[in-house]
Amino acid sequence: EIVLTQSPATLSLSPGERATLSCRASQSISSYLAWYQQKPGQAPRLLIYDASNRATGIPARFSGSGSGTDFTLTISSLEPEDFAVYYCQQRSNWPWTFGQGTKVEIK
């Protein structure tokens, strides 16, 4: 099973700041990585698929990069609605797995 390790566990930032979230895979997953955002009491929302492609309707301040084992989600300038938990997920190998999540909180 491929293990995805997200860091940091919590990111404390102010609105307008840049957020950089990391996801590391235990083995190469090519570019088969997605990022999701989840707010309390809500279902996850797809942000990025195949490492760097923004999903429909996702603002340009969200960007993804990486391939192989190291991936990054960047939020260029945090808006108040961006404070949430972010998960990465791989679809390279069965079983599909998620990272443990990074919480982006207001500083």
Add this chain to the structure above:
Amino acid sequence: EVQLLESGGGLVQPGGSLRLSCAASGFTFSNYAMSWVRQAPGKGLEWVSSIISSGGSTFYADSVKGRFTISRDNSKNTLYLQMNSLRAEDTAVYYCAKDERPLVGATPEGTFDYWGQGTLVTVSS
């Protein structure tokens, strides 16, 4: 507008059974693989099971293999999850999720672009 509406959750005793449903609308259901993903209280996301568009192939996490059965009825635009021999560790919100792209090959694509609101399953005596 794509909508996924789960139902069937509730409180069940250990060893019991429950059947979840997910009613889909707003897209051609029969063209897409579908999945179940769960989230234990205060925890992260865990993929549970997937089924291809025709229903001819199914996939399961080891933690539920042999106890859960995924199925679909394309005439009713509905996805199901039959859960037997339930354990306390199955307690979670269960989400149904749609593949981002129509099925091309023999396996689900594995990126989830739409999710239902979730249904809570609590396994406790």
